[in-house]
Amino acid sequence: MKYLGESFMQLLGRAPTKPEKEDITPAAQKIHFYKRSQKLDMDEVRRLHDEKPNKNKWLKRRWATLLFVNLLFVVSYYFDIQLLEGALTASRFLGFHMADLNSALQVMLAFKTVLINLLIGTVTVFILWFLVGGRSFCSWVCPYHLLSEWAEKIHLWLAKKKLVKDIPFHRAIRTVFYVIFALLAFATGYTVFEAISPTGIVSRAIIYGPSLALLWVLFLLLFEIFVSRRAWCRYICPIGITYGVVGILSPMRVTYVLEDCKHEGDCRKVCLVPHVLDVTIKGRSSDTRVPIGADCTRCGMCVDVCPTNSLRYEFSWLEKLK
Amino acid sequence: MTDDKSKEKPARKPRILDRKTQEARRRFLRSLGLAAGMVTASMVGFIPVVRGYNPRLRPPGALAEDEFLASCIKCGQCVQVCPVEAIFLADIMDGFGNGTPHIDARAQACDFSCDGLQCVLACPTGSLTHDTNYPHQVRIGFAELARPDLCLAMQGKGFKGRIRAQEPGFKGLFRYVEIDRWNPLPITEQEFDREICDLCIVHCPIEIRRNQCEAGEPPAGDVNQCPPTRAIGLEPDPGGGMRPVIYEGCVGCGACEMACPVTPAAIVVDMTKNADTVTA
Numbered sequence: 001m002k003y004l005g006e007s008f009m010q011l012l013g014r015a016p017t018k019p020e021k022e023d024i025t026p027a028a029q030k031i032h033f034y035k036r037s038q039k040l041d042m043d044e045v046r047r048l049h050d051e052k053p054n055k056n057k058w059l060k061r062r063w064a065t066l067l068f069v070n071l072l073f074v075v076s077y078y079f080d081i082q083l084l085e086g087a088l089t090a091s092r093f094l095g096f097h098m099a100d101l102n103s104a105l106q107v108m109l110a111f112k113t114v115l116i117n118l119l120i121g122t123v124t125v126f127i128l129w130f131l132v133g134g135r136s137f138c139s140w141v142c143p144y145h146l147l148s149e150w151a152e153k154i155h156l157w158l159a160k161k162k163l164v165k166d167i168p169f170h171r172a173i174r175t176v177f178y179v180i181f182a183l184l185a186f187a188t189g190y191t192v193f194e195a196i197s198p199t200g201i202v203s204r205a206i207i208y209g210p211s212l213a214l215l216w217v218l219f220l221l222l223f224e225i226f227v228s229r230r231a232w233c234r235y236i237c238p239i240g241i242t243y244g245v246v247g248i249l250s251p252m253r254v255t256y257v258l259e260d261c262k263h264e265g266d267c268r269k270v271c272l273v274p275h276v277l278d279v280t281i282k283g284r285s286s287d288t289r290v291p292i293g294a295d296c297t298r299c300g301m302c303v304d305v306c307p308t309n310s311l312r313y314e315f316s317w318l319e320k321l322k
Numbered sequence: 323m324t325d326d327k328s329k330e331k332p333a334r335k336p337r338i339l340d341r342k343t344q345e346a347r348r349r350f351l352r353s354l355g356l357a358a359g360m361v362t363a364s365m366v367g368f369i370p371v372v373r374g375y376n377p378r379l380r381p382p383g384a385l386a387e388d389e390f391l392a393s394c395i396k397c398g399q400c401v402q403v404c405p406v407e408a409i410f411l412a413d414i415m416d417g418f419g420n421g422t423p424h425i426d427a428r429a430q431a432c433d434f435s436c437d438g439l440q441c442v443l444a445c446p447t448g449s450l451t452h453d454t455n456y457p458h459q460v461r462i463g464f465a466e467l468a469r470p471d472l473c474l475a476m477q478g479k480g481f482k483g484r485i486r487a488q489e490p491g492f493k494g495l496f497r498y499v500e501i502d503r504w505n506p507l508p509i510t511e512q513e514f515d516r517e518i519c520d521l522c523i524v525h526c527p528i529e530i531r532r533n534q535c536e537a538g539e540p541p542a543g544d545v546n547q548c549p550p551t552r553a554i555g556l557e558p559d560p561g562g563g564m565r566p567v568i569y570e571g572c573v574g575c576g577a578c579e580m581a582c583p584v585t586p587a588a589i590v591v592d593m594t595k596n597a598d599t600v601t602a
Contacts (some may be wrong), residue, residue: 090397090446111393115448124353189392190418213414300460
């Protein structure tokens with residue numbers, strides 16, 4: 001219960017808390033105690049990094065999946081094969097209704113009526129994303145995420161040259177936006193967020209051709225390059241919270257294994273939501289195995305970068321079978 | 323007294339905050355600024371909607387405009403199923419209407435060549451209401467003889483040749499049932515020879531259906547497809563020519579506007595008379 005509460009509060013924007021000593025299992029305490037006497041050997045860490053094979057294994061798989069899903073819409077429409085019709089906001093996969101949970105929520109709030117087709121689509125997608133990890137929608141499907149990743153690379157390159165400096169915001173502002181956009185939809189009767197959502201705009205542009213709305217997306221990307229790293233996903237986008245909530249109890253997640261971790265912190269440097277990896281800081285893990293929290297997008301960047309395999313994908317239902 | 327003052331002094335001094343607290347404060351204020359900026363940016367979308375900058379013909383079965391904008395999930399499934407590709411998605415200049423479907427009747431009207439109202443069936447949210455089953459139940463708008471002086475029939479003139487064939491970029495499609503039951507054909511490829519121009523009536527999907535029903539061959543063999551009231555017909559005008567008169571059965575599909583051979587079109591769809599203002 002304590003884990004779920006912490007996971008949910010982190011999703012809403014609270015800073016991660018250090019576990020009390022009595023909340024740490026004896027096995028984990030033992031490892032913490034042993035590691036306190038160990039010094040970080042950077043040469044060894046560097047060697048482990050160099051020796052690690054397939055450094056971009058999950059990145060490649062993820063980008064391929066993201067491009068595949070988005071291009072499936074295009075191919076389906078272009079060749080009129082009715083495989084995946086519509087756009088990311090709502091679609092039909094082989095005739096089955098699918099509705100993006102956040103778009104559906106905005107429509108329900110604005111329209112105040114729920115049609116059976118929309119309900120079917122929403123429930124289908126809810127179950128699907130519950131099974132595959134909630135925010136995995138963000139990193140494995142959302143086309144804006146990919147653009148944003150490229151913008152992030154430029155940002156980091158410029159930051160290295162000391163030409164830009166990341167200006168952080170308070171993460172709780174995303175929760176404030178969530179409430180604001182929900183209230184706006186309900187009060188005005190317009191799906192206000194949908195009009196500015198880069199996910200919908202980019203998805204439609206890929207399928208139906210370029211639009212002026214892409215200028216808004218470009219503005220967001222420039223903001224992320226020159227002002228604040230990954231600002232939209234980190235501080236604004238309500239879609240992330242919606243899918244984050246879906247993923248709180250999801251069996252699909254990244255799990256942290258304390259034992260071999262060197263605590264050098266490379267995972268936190270590549271992470272979109274580094275607060276979920278605070279558990280990897282020396283002495284912070286409450287158990288020998290800890291699932292990463294709901295805000296995690298299951299992108300696998302940490303899995304790719306971890307030299308000791310201390311972060312790994314897990315499907316918890318399968319783990320129980322072992 | 324003096325002792326008291328010296329005691330108070332340190333308290334009056336402005337508190338020197340440590341860097342962490344200072345940074346936290348700045349971050350909080352910045353975040354408020356971000357919220358204010360983003361909400362303002364999102365509310366700009368109100369302007370085109372409230373001002374009605376871009377009046378739009380919505381696809382068949384569309385709810386009243388406010389309800390339509392509330393319920394449309396902006397997926398474009400209606401765009402994908404339309405056989406004549408009449409539907410386009412609005413851009414960001416439409417504000418909250420960004421991504422919502424609309425029809426430009428002059429370029430490509432809905433000619434109901436799918437018969438089954440595919441766009442309505444495709445709509446996942448009921449923005450195109452599933453209460454609509456047949457073309458004659460639709461109310462996209464209402465045709466109007468906006469420029470009677472340009473109308474050939476009003477001048478007592480006929481029409482010979484191809485419609486809008488010289489117009490660059492016009493690729494309008496129409497299903498001529500007697501030529502091809504299944505595939506809509508380019509309008510510009512058809513030869514016409516009318517003694518009095520009645521192309522608006524010839525292309526009216528409602529009139530075509532009524533004629534089929536009168537001939538005992540209702541569309542798809544379904545008598546429910548038969549429109550109960552007429553949509554358009556020529557009547558003698560006091561001015562001497564013939565006037566295209568629009569009747570109650572008009573659904574505002576815009577086929578007449580697309581097929582009107584003069585430029586600009588003499589007959590257009592009046593967007594103010596739609597599902598909002600006139601009950602079908």
